[in-house]
Amino acid sequence: MSKSSDVVEIKPITSAHVNEVAEFLHIRLNARIAAAEWAAAITPSWAVAQPNHGFLLRADGRVVGAYLAFYSEREIGGQPERFCNLAAWCVLDEYRALGLRLLNALLEQKGYHFTDLSPSGNVIALNARLKFSHLDVTTALVPNLPWPLWSRQVRVISEPQKIADTLRGHDLAIYRDHACAAAARHVVVVDSGRPCYVIFRRVRRKNLPLFASILYVSDRELFGRVAKYVFRHLLLRHRIPITLAELRVVGARPTPSIMLKSPRPKMYRSASLRPDQIDYLYSELTCVAW
Numbered sequence: 001m002s003k004s005s006d007v008v009e010i011k012p013i014t015s016a017h018v019n020e021v022a023e024f025l026h027i028r029l030n031a032r033i034a035a036a037e038w039a040a041a042i043t044p045s046w047a048v049a050q051p052n053h054g055f056l057l058r059a060d061g062r063v064v065g066a067y068l069a070f071y072s073e074r075e076i077g078g079q080p081e082r083f084c085n086l087a088a089w090c091v092l093d094e095y096r097a098l099g100l101r102l103l104n105a106l107l108e109q110k111g112y113h114f115t116d117l118s119p120s121g122n123v124i125a126l127n128a129r130l131k132f133s134h135l136d137v138t139t140a141l142v143p144n145l146p147w148p149l150w151s152r153q154v155r156v157i158s159e160p161q162k163i164a165d166t167l168r169g170h171d172l173a174i175y176r177d178h179a180c181a182a183a184a185r186h187v188v189v190v191d192s193g194r195p196c197y198v199i200f201r202r203v204r205r206k207n208l209p210l211f212a213s214i215l216y217v218s219d220r221e222l223f224g225r226v227a228k229y230v231f232r233h234l235l236l237r238h239r240i241p242i243t244l245a246e247l248r249v250v251g252a253r254p255t256p257s258i259m260l261k262s263p264r265p266k267m268y269r270s271a272s273l274r275p276d277q278i279d280y281l282y283s284e285l286t287c288v289a290w
Contacts, residue, residue, distance in 0.1 A: 065091035220251030
């Protein structure tokens with residue numbers, strides 16, 4: 001519990017607080033991410049009118065808790081929709097009883113759809129009580145093999161300028177918004193002039209950085225035909241031996257693969273959007289390379 005003599009304040013995280021919040025998260029949450037990297041991640045790489053970067057708790061002049069948030073505005077079904085992605089949440093043990101105030105402050109903001117794409121522990125049950133729903137995270141574990149592939153019709157593009165020159169319209173806008181996002185990695189496979197844009201991130205399981213997680217696929221039907229080019233690229237270019245492929249992201253189950261028994265949950269809360277209208281872009285998954 002917090003000390004009775006402490007006066008604990010809850011404040012929106014503004015640009016003036018970014019460095020001290022970043023130092024707090026480096027020390028208290030994930031030391032693998034340097035304070036400067038946290039600071040860079042807190043400000044997203046896309047343009048958006050955001051009310052804050054989340055909320056913090058301050059006691060005795062120091063940060064004792066923080067809950068980051070990433071905001072975006074997306075067009076869905078021809079309508080603008082505002083999102084708040086709930087990201088890193090960390091509160092010192094002696095102030096944990098007050099940590100719920102951070103979540104309440106975020107959820108009290110009107111006019112947003114909320115996503116929580118890395119809930120863990122007690123947060124999952126808490127979210128459920130707050131009317132968050134689970135996304136279907138059925139996931140295939142795919143070995144990235146050095147497939148002996150060759151075709152005059154297929155090109156694999158990973159150079160930033162060539163990606164920008166290849167993509168058009170909606171996907172080009174997504175690429176420009178995420179090109180500088182710390183955790184997002186990009187590859188485009190072109191088959192007979194038709195591009196499939198893939199965004200992935202490197203992830204850890206059991207503290208081993210041996211996995212890629214696919215966050216976005218622009219053309220699921222085409223991905224089914226060129227997936228082995230992507231998996232080979234992840235192995236040979238990035239030295240990543242295994243890919244985690246959620247079926248809601250990639251479409252059909254890749255071959256060969258095995259299905260994970262307990263994939264990590266992802267949740268959202270919205271009064272109007274369907275699960276298939278929720279994706280993993282414009283979120284901590286693209287911004288924070290934990």
